[in-house]
Amino acid sequence: MKDRTISKAVRIGSAVTALCAAGAILLAGTAGRADQPDKNMPKLRRLTEAQYRATIADIFGPDIKISGRFEPDLRVGGLLAAGTSAVSLTPSGAEQYEQIARGIAEQVVDNAHRDRLVGCQPGPADPNGAACAGSFFQKVGLRLYRRPLTPAETRLAVAQTLASARTLNDFHAGVAVMLTTMLSDLPFLFQMDRVVADPAHHSAQTLDAWSRASKLSYFLWNSTPDEELLNAARDGSLMTQAGLAQQVGRLMASPRFETGVTAFFDDFLQLEGMMSLSKDSLIYPAFRSSAGPAAREQTLRTIVTLLAREDGDYRDLFTTRRVAMNRQLSPLYRIPYAPRDWSMITLPDNDPRVGLLTQISFLSLHSHEGRSSPTLRGKALREVLMCEHIPTPPANVNFTIVQDTSNPNLRTTRERLKAHLDDEECASCHKLTDPMGLTLDSFDGAGQFRASENGMAIDTSGSLGNVSFPDAAGLGKALHDSPQVTQCLAQSAWRYAVGREALASEEPVTAALHNGFAQSGFRIRALFRQIATDPHFFAATSRAPIRTMAARPSARKSS
Amino acid sequence: MNAIRREGGRRPHTSRRLAFISVLATGAGLTASPSLAAPAPLSFALTNIYVPSYEDDKACRALSLSSSDIFLQGLPPAERVKYEAPEKIQALQRLMGDRLGFKMVPTGHASGANGSMAAVPEAEIEALRQKYNIPKGKGILSFLGTRLAYDSCTNPEDFPFLATGNEPYMGKVAYGIDLDGRKGKGDFLGPNGERGVDNELIRATGCNFATRDYGTPKVADEVITSIGSPTLVEITDVDDPLNDEDVTVHVYASASPLEVSGSGKGLGWASLDVDPDPRFQTQVKGRISNGELSTEPFDLRVRLREQIVDSYREVRQARIRATIKPGESIEGGIYGYHTLASIEEGYHQSTQVGANLTRMSCPALIKSIRSHADAFPDPKSGRNTAISSALRFRGIPAFLIKPGQKVAQGPQQ
Numbered sequence: 001m002k003d004r005t006i007s008k009a010v011r012i013g014s015a016v017t018a019l020c021a022a023g024a025i026l027l028a029g030t031a032g033r034a035d036q037p038d039k040n041m042p043k044l045r046r047l048t049e050a051q052y053r054a055t056i057a058d059i060f061g062p063d064i065k066i067s068g069r070f071e072p073d074l075r076v077g078g079l080l081a082a083g084t085s086a087v088s089l090t091p092s093g094a095e096q097y098e099q100i101a102r103g104i105a106e107q108v109v110d111n112a113h114r115d116r117l118v119g120c121q122p123g124p125a126d127p128n129g130a131a132c133a134g135s136f137f138q139k140v141g142l143r144l145y146r147r148p149l150t151p152a153e154t155r156l157a158v159a160q161t162l163a164s165a166r167t168l169n170d171f172h173a174g175v176a177v178m179l180t181t182m183l184s185d186l187p188f189l190f191q192m193d194r195v196v197a198d199p200a201h202h203s204a205q206t207l208d209a210w211s212r213a214s215k216l217s218y219f220l221w222n223s224t225p226d227e228e229l230l231n232a233a234r235d236g237s238l239m240t241q242a243g244l245a246q247q248v249g250r251l252m253a254s255p256r257f258e259t260g261v262t263a264f265f266d267d268f269l270q271l272e273g274m275m276s277l278s279k280d281s282l283i284y285p286a287f288r289s290s291a292g293p294a295a296r297e298q299t300l301r302t303i304v305t306l307l308a309r310e311d312g313d314y315r316d317l318f319t320t321r322r323v324a325m326n327r328q329l330s331p332l333y334r335i336p337y338a339p340r341d342w343s344m345i346t347l348p349d350n351d352p353r354v355g356l357l358t359q360i361s362f363l364s365l366h367s368h369e370g371r372s373s374p375t376l377r378g379k380a381l382r383e384v385l386m387c388e389h390i391p392t393p394p395a396n397v398n399f400t401i402v403q404d405t406s407n408p409n410l411r412t413t414r415e416r417l418k419a420h421l422d423d424e425e426c427a428s429c430h431k432l433t434d435p436m437g438l439t440l441d442s443f444d445g446a447g448q449f450r451a452s453e454n455g456m457a458i459d460t461s462g463s464l465g466n467v468s469f470p471d472a473a474g475l476g477k478a479l480h481d482s483p484q485v486t487q488c489l490a491q492s493a494w495r496y497a498v499g500r501e502a503l504a505s506e507e508p509v510t511a512a513l514h515n516g517f518a519q520s521g522f523r524i525r526a527l528f529r530q531i532a533t534d535p536h537f538f539a540a541t542s543r544a545p546i547r548t549m550a551a552r553p554s555a556r557k558s559s
Numbered sequence: 560m561n562a563i564r565r566e567g568g569r570r571p572h573t574s575r576r577l578a579f580i581s582v583l584a585t586g587a588g589l590t591a592s593p594s595l596a597a598p599a600p601l602s603f604a605l606t607n608i609y610v611p612s613y614e615d616d617k618a619c620r621a622l623s624l625s626s627s628d629i630f631l632q633g634l635p636p637a638e639r640v641k642y643e644a645p646e647k648i649q650a651l652q653r654l655m656g657d658r659l660g661f662k663m664v665p666t667g668h669a670s671g672a673n674g675s676m677a678a679v680p681e682a683e684i685e686a687l688r689q690k691y692n693i694p695k696g697k698g699i700l701s702f703l704g705t706r707l708a709y710d711s712c713t714n715p716e717d718f719p720f721l722a723t724g725n726e727p728y729m730g731k732v733a734y735g736i737d738l739d740g741r742k743g744k745g746d747f748l749g750p751n752g753e754r755g756v757d758n759e760l761i762r763a764t765g766c767n768f769a770t771r772d773y774g775t776p777k778v779a780d781e782v783i784t785s786i787g788s789p790t791l792v793e794i795t796d797v798d799d800p801l802n803d804e805d806v807t808v809h810v811y812a813s814a815s816p817l818e819v820s821g822s823g824k825g826l827g828w829a830s831l832d833v834d835p836d837p838r839f840q841t842q843v844k845g846r847i848s849n850g851e852l853s854t855e856p857f858d859l860r861v862r863l864r865e866q867i868v869d870s871y872r873e874v875r876q877a878r879i880r881a882t883i884k885p886g887e888s889i890e891g892g893i894y895g896y897h898t899l900a901s902i903e904e905g906y907h908q909s910t911q912v913g914a915n916l917t918r919m920s921c922p923a924l925i926k927s928i929r930s931h932a933d934a935f936p937d938p939k940s941g942r943n944t945a946i947s948s949a950l951r952f953r954g955i956p957a958f959l960i961k962p963g964q965k966v967a968q969g970p971q972q
Binding site for chain 1 (some may be wrong): 600818819820821822824826827828829830869958959960
C-alpha cells in the first residue's frame with residue numbers, strides 16, 4: 001500500500017481511533033493488574049515535551065518527525081517537573097496528542113520504515129497478520145507503556161488492528177490505527193507509579209519494578225527505559241538494592257546522563273524562557289534572535305562540562321571563569337573567538353564576568369526588554385537559586401521612576417531604585433532583592449558589560465545577608481559559600497526526581513540528601529546517585545500535606 | 560587584551576544591493592562600547608564601502624541612458640510605441656535579450672563557500688557554449704558560478720551600438736584627494752573646498768542612475784556592502800590610539816560573512832576570519848594624529864562579494880585617510896587609482912540582470928571609463944590602465960582571526 005493511501009487510511013481510521021479510546025481507557029485502567037498493585041490509584045506524571053520527543057526517538061529512531069503542538073507544561077514551586085503530576089489531559093490536549101500520534105504512526109508503517117520498525121506482514125503462514133500484529137505490539141507495547149502488555153491487552157491490540165485493517169482493507173493501516181491509539185493513551189503519555197508490597201519491609205509499600213525503571217530512566221536520561229533496564233525490571237533485580245545500584249551506575253556512566261543533567265538544570269534555572277526571549281533591537285542590537293537559544297545552550301553546556309563531565313563542585317558554578325562559547329555569543333561578551341563551534345574558554349582574570357550569574361542567560365532572562373532590572377535579578381537569585389519566595393508587587397505600584405532611564409537627575413538604576421524605595425511597602429521586598437541585583441547592574445538588559453550608565457560610573461557594591469561585596473565576583477563568592485544555595489539545589493533535585501512538591505514527611509529525606517551532597521564535595525553525580533538509589537524515591541506516596549522549603553520561615557533568615 | 564584561553568532595520572532591497580556594483584564601478588548602529596581593563600584592539604570590519612557621489616542636482620544635464628533606453632531608441636517607430644511606456648520595461652528588456660542574443664544558462668554548479676564563485680572547469684563552460692549557441696570564447700561565469708552569461712555586460716565589445724548615451728559629470732565638487740600633487744584646471748574641489756581633487760571615475764560615470772541615486776553617503780552609508788566578505792582593517796604597532804607617528808595598517812578580506820545585528824546593521828565585536836589569499840592581504844605604514852589615520856601610498860585589493868557577485872577592486876597608489884574612534888568606529892576613505900581591469904570585472908559579473916536593475920549600459924560606461932583613465936599607461940599601447948577615484952568607507956569594531964590561529968588572543972588552554 002502506498003504511503004499516501006496509508007495517510008488517508010489513518011485519517012479515515014481516526015473514527016476507529018475514537019472507538020479505541022474506550023479500549024485505551026480500559027488499557028489504562030487495567031495497567032496495574034499484571035503487577036498486582038496496591039488498591040491505591042496509580043500516581044501519574046505527564047511526559048514533558050522533551051521527554052516525549054526523546055522517547056519516540058529512542059523507540060522508533062531519530063528520523064521519525066514529530067510535529068504538532070504540545071499541551072503547555074505547568075511550573076510548580078519553580079519546577080516544570082514538579083508540575084507534571086499536577087497536570088491532566090484537556091480535551092483539546094488529547095486531540096493534539098492524537099494528531100501527533102497519528103503523524104508518528106503513519107511514518108512507522110510507511111514504506112521507508114515498515115521493514116525496520118514493524119518487521120513482518122501477513123503471509124501464507126499468517127494470512128490476516130494476527131501473529132505479526134501480536135508480535136509487533138508486544139514488542140512496541142513494552143517500550144511505549146514501559147511495562148509488558150498483559151495477554152488481554154495484547155489480544156485487544158491484535159483484535160483492534162485486524163478490525164481496522166478489514167475496514168480499511170490494509171494491514172499496515174490497521175497497525176497505524178492501533179499504534180495511534182497507544183501513542184494517545186494514558187500509559188504512554190503518563191509515567192505511572194504502580195505500588196506493590198515492599199519485599200524489604202513488611203506492611204510497607206514500594207513501586208513495582210517497571211515503575212522503578214521509568215522513574216530511573218526519566219530522571220537520569222530524561223527518556224524512556226532502554227532494553228537493559230527493562231530486562232532488570234523483568235528479572236526482578238531492580239527490586240533489590242544491589243540490582244538497583246548496578247543499573248543506576250550503568251545509567252550514570254552513559255553519555256546520556258549528560259542529557260539528564262541538562263534537563264534538570266534547564267528546568268531548575270527556568271531556561272526555557274530563553275527560547276522566546278526578545279530584546280529591543282534598537283537598544284540592544286547585538287542581542288539577535290539567535291542569542292536567546294545560544295545563551296541557553298551556553299549555560300547548559302557549561303554546567304554539563306563542569307558538573308557531569310568533570311564531576312566538579314556545584315558551588316564553583318558561581319565563581320568559575322570557565323564558560324562554553326561560540327561565535328554567536330562572543331560579540332555579546334566582546335571577546336575574540338576562533339573556533340567555528342562550541343568550546344570551553346577561560347575568561348581573563350580581570351574580566352568582570354565571574355560565574356553563572358554573569359552569563360548572558362541569567363542576565364538577559366531576568367531583565368526587561370529595554371533595560372536591566374536589579375529587582376528581577378535579585379528575585380531570581382532568591383527564588384531560583386535559594387528556593388525562597390518573593391511576593392509579587394501590588395497591582396497599584398507606580399513604576400514611573402524606575403522606568404524613566406533618561407531622567408537627568410536619576411542617571412543610574414541604583415539612583416532610580418532608591419527613589420522608588422521611598423515607599424515603605426515597596427522597600428520591604430526590594431530589600432531582599434536589590435542588594436544582590438544591583439551588584440549585577442554593570443551588565444545591561446542584554447547581558448553586555450557596561451562600566452557606566454548615562455555617563456555615571458556604576459556602583460556594583462551589594463550584600464547578601466551579612467556578607468557585603470564590591471562586585472559580581474563577590475556575589476558569586478557569597479552564593480558559593482551559602483548553605484541555602486546547596487540546600488536549595490538538593491531539595492530541587494529531589495522535587496525534580498519525584499515530579500511533585502516535597503512532602504512534610506520528606507524533610508528528613510532532603511536533609512539527608514544535602515548531607516550526602518556536602519560530604520561528596522557538592523558533586524551533582526553523587527546527589528543524583530543518592531536520589532536514584534534512595535528507597536524513598538520508590539516509596540508509595542502518602543497523601544500528607546505538602547510543605548515546601550520555600551514556605552519555611554528559616555528560609556528568609558540567611559538573607 | 561588579556562589572554563582568553565580556549566580548551567579543547569531593514570534589509571536593503573535587491574536592486575539597492577546590486578547597485579553597489581555600479582556604484583563601485585561608477586562611481587552601525589553600535590552603541591558606545593564600555594572599555595574593559597585592556598585597551599580595545601584597533602581592528603575593524605568595513606560595513607559600507609563605495610564610490611561616493613557628491614549630492615549636486617546641477618551636476619548632470621540628464622541621467623545617462625540605460626541599455627534598454629538605447630535599445631528602445633533603435634526600434635522602428637511602431638514597435639517603439641508598443642514598448643515605451645514605463646510599465647513595459649520588463650517586456651522591453653526581454654525583447655532586447657531575445658533580439659541581441661543574450662544568454663543566461665545554468666552551469667549545474669552551486670556557488671562556492673560563503674558566497675564565493677564556484678569553480679567550473681573550462682571544458683564544461685565550452686560545452687555549455689556549444690549547447691546554448693554562445694559564441695566561442697564568449698560569456699563568463701556569473702551568479703557565483705551558477706550561471707554562464709553572455710550579454711552586453713559580459714561582452715560589451717560585441718554590442719558597440721549600446722556604448723552611447725553616457726552623460727558627463729559636470730559638477731565642480733567630488734570626493735577624493737589630490738593624488739598627483741598637481742592642482743590642475745580640470746581637478747575637482749573637495750566637499751570642504753580642498754583643491755586639486757582627482758576623481759576621473761566620477762567624471763566618467765557620475766551621471767549614471769545608480770551613482771546619483773545610491774552613491775550619496777546619505778543613502779550608501781545605510782546599505783551594507785560586500786556582506787559576504789567585508790574588508791578588514793587592522794592597525795598595529797600602536798602606542799597611543801589617538802596619536803602615534805608610526806603605525807602599521809593591514810588590510811584584509813574576510814573569509815567570514817559580516818555578522819548583522821538585530822537592527823539590521825553590522826554587528827560589532829564579531830570574530831571574523833582573515834582570508835588566507837595573499838592577494839587580499841597587504842600592509843602599509845601610517846600615522847595617527849588626533850585620531851586621524853593616514854597612510855603612505857600602497858597597492859591593495861578590496862574584495863566585493865555580495866549576492867550574485869564575487870569580484871574585487873584593485874586600487875593602486877592607494878592612501879587611507881580615516882577617523883578612528885577606538886572601540887567604536889572607523890570612517891574615512893581609500894583614495895587612489897582603480898585599475899580598469901578590476902572595474903570591468905565588476906561590470907562583467909553584474910551581467911545584464913544587474914544592468915537592467917540599476918538602469919545602466921555596461922558598454923557605454925566602460926567606454927567612458929576607458930576614455931577618462933588618467934594613470935598607469937600601458938608601456939606598449941600607451942593607454943592608461945587606471946583611473947583616479949575615491950572609496951568611502953565606514954567600519955565597526957571586529958576581532959580578526961588570522962589563518963592558523965587557534966584563538967585571536969592568548970594561548971590555547
